[in-house]
Amino acid sequence: MLISKIIELLKKGNSNYVSSKIIKDINIENASSIESAKDKDITFLEENNIIKDSFASTKAAVIIISDNPNLINLTKDKLISTIVVKNARIAFAEVLESLYETNIYVEGINETANIHEECLIGENCFIGANVSIGKNTKIGNNNQIFPGVVILGDVEIGNNNIIHSNCVIYQNSTIKNNCVINSNTVIGSEGFGFIPESGRWIKMPQKGGVILHDSVEIGTNSCVDRPSVGHTIIGEGTKIDNLVQIGHGVKIGRNCAFAAQVGIAGGATIGDGVILAGQVGVNNRVKVGNNVIASSKCGIHCDVKNGEIISGFPAMKNKSWLRSSAIFKKLPDLVKKLRDIEK
Numbered sequence: 001m002l003i004s005k006i007i008e009l010l011k012k013g014n015s016n017y018v019s020s021k022i023i024k025d026i027n028i029e030n031a032s033s034i035e036s037a038k039d040k041d042i043t044f045l046e047e048n049n050i051i052k053d054s055f056a057s058t059k060a061a062v063i064i065i066s067d068n069p070n071l072i073n074l075t076k077d078k079l080i081s082t083i084v085v086k087n088a089r090i091a092f093a094e095v096l097e098s099l100y101e102t103n104i105y106v107e108g109i110n111e112t113a114n115i116h117e118e119c120l121i122g123e124n125c126f127i128g129a130n131v132s133i134g135k136n137t138k139i140g141n142n143n144q145i146f147p148g149v150v151i152l153g154d155v156e157i158g159n160n161n162i163i164h165s166n167c168v169i170y171q172n173s174t175i176k177n178n179c180v181i182n183s184n185t186v187i188g189s190e191g192f193g194f195i196p197e198s199g200r201w202i203k204m205p206q207k208g209g210v211i212l213h214d215s216v217e218i219g220t221n222s223c224v225d226r227p228s229v230g231h232t233i234i235g236e237g238t239k240i241d242n243l244v245q246i247g248h249g250v251k252i253g254r255n256c257a258f259a260a261q262v263g264i265a266g267g268a269t270i271g272d273g274v275i276l277a278g279q280v281g282v283n284n285r286v287k288v289g290n291n292v293i294a295s296s297k298c299g300i301h302c303d304v305k306n307g308e309i310i311s312g313f314p315a316m317k318n319k320s321w322l323r324s325s326a327i328f329k330k331l332p333d334l335v336k337k338l339r340d341i342e343k
Contacts, residue, residue: 001028001099003062003081006042010064013094016086018067023081026061031096034058042099044092047071064091105144122159134171146183158214170226172209180217182242187212191225191232191248191266204228206248213237219244219260227266235272253290271306 001009004025011017032041037060044064045055055063055074062081065071066088075082085091105126109115113131121127122141131145134153139145141159148166151157155169158177163169167181170188181187193204208227212234218224219242224232227249234246235254245263246252252264253272262276265284270276274288277296282288289306299313311321 002026003028006062006095006098007083009098010083010085010091010094013091015088015091015094016067017091018084018086020083021081022062023079024061028061028099031092031099032060034060034063037061042092042095044088045071046088064088064095110147116153128165140177164220170210172207172226174209174211176212176214176216176236178215179212182218182220182222184220185218185222185224187218187224188226188232189223191227193228193248193266208232208249210234213254216240222246225266241278247284259296 002025003022006028007020026040028042029040032038032043034043034045035054035058037043037058039059039061041060042062042064043058043060046066047068047070060080062083063075064083064085065075067084067086072084083091107124107126109127110129110131112129113127115133116135116137118135119133119137121139124142125139126144128145128147130147131149133151134155136153137151137155139157143157143160144162146163146165149163151169152171154171156174158175160177161175161179163181164183166184168186173188188210190206193206194201195204206226206228208230210224210226210232213236215237216234218240221242222240222244224234224246225248226232230249232246232248232250234252235256237255238252240258241260243260244258247264247266247268249267250264250270252270253274255272256270256274258276259278261279264270264282267285268282269287271288271290271292273291275293277294277298279296280294280298280300282300286300287303288300289304289308291307292304293309294300294315295311295318297313298311298315300310300315304310304315309318310316311318312324
């Protein structure tokens with residue numbers, strides 16, 4: 001794709017194009033990191049990018065930069081084509097989407113698929129080899145269901161969804177529109193519900209369901225459990241990484257982002273715009289407010305108010321955790337001083 005064509009693309013995109021400088025309007029073949037870029041590659045740089053020191057040695061033909069005076073000055077005297085935008089990361093994402101062809105799967109049902117006669121399938125769907133779809137399941141239009149997927153009965157799937165290989169979708173699950181579920185993820189498995197009785201465990205039947213709203217994306221090997229009654233709900237636009245456990249009856253708001261190994265216990269409520277970093281744990285029935293940010297390995301045992309930034313185990317405000325961590329490192333010396341005083 002010519003650099004001039006890339007510029008026209010970004011002018012129509014969501015990165016807020018500002019300006020550009022073309023040294024030579026060559027055809028761009030690949031997108032690369034700033035360190036490994038070659039003479040027909042495009043890369044990007046933003047003000048908080050820790051690898052900006054690599055810019056002096058990059059061989060990229062064109063670089064997308066954010067509208068920052070320091071970065072603009074950095075590129076001014078270098079013979080490299082530049083594209084200035086408000087958000088370089090979004091611009092690079094749009095270039096990636098256009099530069100590389102997306103695999104298009106021809107509509108149709110593979111002959112090895114096992115589909116119940118009382119299942120409804122919409123138009124322009126691709127259903128791969130060895131897919132199994134149960135009774136009373138309804139599947140909308142333009143869905144891609146890859147080989148080995150198992151969809152049990154009484155499932156509703158909307159339009160334009162992608163379900164990758166070997167996923168399992170249990171009964172009473174609803175997947176709205178434009179969702180992506182990556183390989184080996186399980187939607188609607190039984191919640192971990194047991195009642196202690198005289199030294200043994202009595203199983204609580206899990207008869208509820210799961211609802212994924214529009215544009216939810218879930219990584220590989222994640223689990224979203226169903227509750228005994230009602231629904232586990234994941235709100236519109238929420239993005240979930242690999243190896244994440246969503247317990248039974250959890251309610252998650254819109255546009256959240258959960259990194260790998262997050263675990264949310266049953267009955268917890270997560271607001272809109274919440275960011276949970278890797279290995280964050282949320283206790284059962286805890287309420288996390290809107291726009292909360294929890295740093296890695298944070299243990300959330302109590303309710304969290306809107307907009308708080310929290311860290312640590314148990315979770316506390318980030319500033320308090322930083323002060324506590326600084327003191328923790330000094331504990332051996334403090335103990336020694338106390339012992340000396342006692343003597």
